[in-house]
Amino acid sequence: MITVKGLCKNFEHIEALKDINFTISRGEIVALLGPNGAGKTTLIRLLTGLLSPSEGEIFYNDEKLSTNRVAVLSQIGYIPENAPIYKDMSTYEFLHYTAQLKNLSADIFEERLKQLIKSLELTEAMNRQIGELSKGFRHRVAIAAAVLHAPDILILDEPSEGLDPNQKFALRKFIQKFAARGLVIISTHIMEDVEALAGRIILLNNGRIIEDTTPFKLKYKMPDKDLSSAFRRITSSQQAQS
Secondary structure (H helix, E strand, O other): OOOEEEEEEEEOOOEEEEEEEEEOOOOEEEEEEEEOOOOHHHHHHHHOOOOOOOOOEEEEEEEEEEHHHHHHHEEEEEEEEOOOOOOOOOOHHHHHHHHHOOOOOHHHHHHHHHHHHHHHHHHOHHHOEHHHHHHHHHHHHHHHHHOOOOOOEEEEEEEOOOOHHHHHHHHHHHHHHOOOEEEEEEEOOHHHHHHHOEEEEEEEEOOOOEEEEEEHHHHHHOOOOHHOOOHHHHHHHHHHHH
């Protein structure tokens, strides 16, 4: 479970996030939405420990991120939009290196690797150099690296950007399977992903949460019952008021 209480982040005279509060429980897939500049990236960087809040606290299973940083971050798998991977390594070499960084024993690594090769369909990529792989394969390798240590929480930034329909289907299947035992946060602009995956939307604008609802309820705010239309109407009206 993630609990965020009174979270604020300031950059000099800019209030990037203002009084953010929410709780996400095991089993949820939550889509983090908002126009560019809404505060999504700042929030993700706070959740993953890359930034420290100006005010407020983040709790993972009742542990404070601010006081138990190493223990808390060991529960998280994070895949940024352009995940850093070593293109001159083979897939196996890169994942083995990642396992060493995470202090996984050889036995645990091999067992986890077998599971991930199957669930992410990585068999044909294992002995190939990462730089030679398609974008879809590289993305799946990055996900495998992020979850090798079996985290409880998965945070993905633009998870299906640039993937073909088959790759999107495989990724969504993996995310849904992960959420059966943990929780998932996806930050995306792709409404197709939101409707296919998310049971809940946290919509940010101007550094604040303006909606915390379901995709169904959000899209039914519009006569055409379209999620993209609802997103545009709500965020544009908020910007006009600011």
